[in-house]
Amino acid sequence: MKKPNRARSRTPIREQQRLDPSEREGIIAREAVSFFAEYGFEGQTRELARRLRITQPLLYRYFPSKEALIERVYQEVFVERWKPSWEAIITDRSVPLKTRLIQFYREYAGVILTYEWIRLFMFAGLKDLGLNARYLKMLRERAFERLIEEIRFEYGRPSTRDLPITVLEIEMVWGLHAAIFYLGVRKFIYSMPLETDVNSIIDAKVTTFLGGIRSVLPAKETV
Amino acid sequence: MKKPNRARSRTPIREQQRLDPSEREGIIAREAVSFFAEYGFEGQTRELARRLRITQPLLYRYFPSKEALIERVYQEVFVERWKPSWEAIITDRSVPLKTRLIQFYREYAGVILTYEWIRLFMFAGLKDLGLNARYLKMLRERAFERLIEEIRFEYGRPSTRDLPITVLEIEMVWGLHAAIFYLGVRKFIYSMPLETDVNSIIDAKVTTFLGGIRSVLPAKETV
DNA sequence: CTTTTTGTTTATCAAATGATAAATAAGTAT
DNA sequence: ATACTTATTTATCATTTGATAAACAAAAAG
Incomplete structure (x- = not known):
């Protein structure tokens, strides 16, 4: 009933006016x-x-x-496209940590590595507005902090509730995030076509990340 | 009258007009x-x-x-601030490779990690113009390709003249570059103050980079 | 069919903005 | 001093651009 787009109009080819x-x-x-x-x-x-x-x-x-x-x-773009399910992926301990990380970053990359997301985020940042800081704060709280908690657990370290996240830890996560985000910058801002498959890059970066973050985790003795 | 600042009054208190x-x-x-x-x-x-x-x-x-x-x-900004001496730093084999890399990236970061450089580069990219692609082409030719050549030499691999640079190799270098560049994005576009010293981040990234790039270098047997 | 509602267009405003021409005045040469 | 050159300002133009009001017309209501 609310779809009155044509009726007896013989030519629906052209513009439909007066939309709902x-x-x-x-x-x-x-x-x-x-x-x-x-x-x-x-x-x-x-x-x-x-x-x-x-x-x-x-x-x-x-x-x-x-x-x-x-x-x-x-x-x-920045609110609607965030998937709460990502947070569940990260914390699902029935799945190996590396698998979770890869799955999260692949899905996340699938959303943010788009022409619209990357460029709008950059435009917003240059204009200021605090939007980026707000978004990244959310990203940190909902994803990065959970992620570090899971890594701590995996390696038998104290919870982030007992021992606050260190600068080095969060810096490692930023580094991983930077690597993925930069792919979008190259493609959608610099107009440089990527010569490599995004997923394989993500897999490699996550592997390197997991290999390197152990050395910056707090010692087991702490607590 | 109006502007009595004139004469050979040696007091440049107020605005000096009529400049050369x-x-x-x-x-x-x-x-x-x-x-x-x-x-x-x-x-x-x-x-x-x-x-x-x-x-x-x-x-x-x-x-x-x-x-x-x-x-x-x-x-x-993008032409005048490029230092040809950087190219010499990279290829000076009297200095250990890691030292060269750290020196180059520290100096390079010193130039590009500024409010002006980072933001203008991003503004230019969003506006298109091909400026970014042109600049990055230069960066690749003058720095990255030399850098990979030096790494090949260090590990006894064939020269890039005999065996072209692989996608994986250049991708590793892009990753290092991304890590540094992203620091500037965080600071000057997202307005997020960095909690860590830039030089120490560079040192760490270069170390990780050198540790990881071996695995993507072409085999010794080739050629 | 007539009236009412409302989605859409036409006409227009006021301020902003890149750019130009003429007027002014600071410094130099005669 | 006087004349000349030119760096700088004043005045102004032609578009552009976000926004508003009134006119128009396609449905819905009566």
Whole structure:
């Protein structure tokens, strides 16, 4: 009933006007993600409207301002695309640690190594806004800290609840994250095609990581 | 009248006007580096002029267009700041390989891990322009390929002239580069203060790198 | 069919912005 | 001093751009 897109119109080929508000809003938001990822937040509303095949003032019926539209883009990409299931993957001790790490990073890479995610994250950072710091704080709390806890457990070290995470430990995790993130930077910001399979790079990096992090873990004697 | 600061008054208390053209041009270029690094290339010429305490049209006496000024900024940062001596450091076989690597990366990091370099490089990448690809091509040719040649030599492997650099080898070098570059991204784009000394991170990364790259070098038997 | 509602477009504003031309004035040469 | 050169400013233009109001038209309601 709410799909009145054509009716007796013989030519549904062309533009369907007068969409349901929620549908139109979704279309605008989706296109805005793609648009701002390409041109940055200085991209003009008229050009966005042109890509949507609507007029520019119509944007303001659905979003009170350009800034509000940008906020929606953040929501769409950095909040909606986070999968809570990742946290479960990391802490599922019925699976070998290395397997968990590889699975998490493969899935995570699958989400962030996209044109939209990488570029929007970088645009946001350059504009400031605190968005990046907020996101990375979440990443640290939900993923990295759990991950270190699991590594501590694996090697029989004290829990992070008893002995706070050290600078060296978190630095190692940042290093792993950097390696993956940089693949996206090379591909989507520098326009340099990757010559290697992402998954195999991840596997190699995780292996190296696990091999190296033992040396920075707190001693067993502690506690 | 208005500006009584004149005469041969040796008191440069207030603004000195009417600078020598080459001097003024240098001042503008220097400030433009700082300005565009902060606001991006969409930063407005009027605001730049305000920071320079000059009027906006004066900019156009020294640079025919905003784009020309931006080109000058690229020159100033990505060309002028490259030190040819780095190439000598890498290939100086009178020095232990690890020492050379650490020295090179410390010096290189000293140049690129700055607010201006990191942000301008990212702004340029997002705007495209091919600047990044061009720069990284140079980095690869002048530094990375030499570096791999030295590693091959150190471990008694065939020269890169006889056996081309492999994808795995160059990927390892990219990984090292990523680790360092990402420090700059964290600090100057995400505004996250680094909790660790950069030099010690570099030392650790180089050590890990040298420990790991053996396994991806071509076999001795080849050739 | 007529009226009402509302998604969409047309017309337009005000401020911002890169750029140019003419006026001004600081320094130099005569 | 006077004339000349030119670094700098004042005034201004033509577009661009985020945003608003009114007009229009496609459905829904009566």
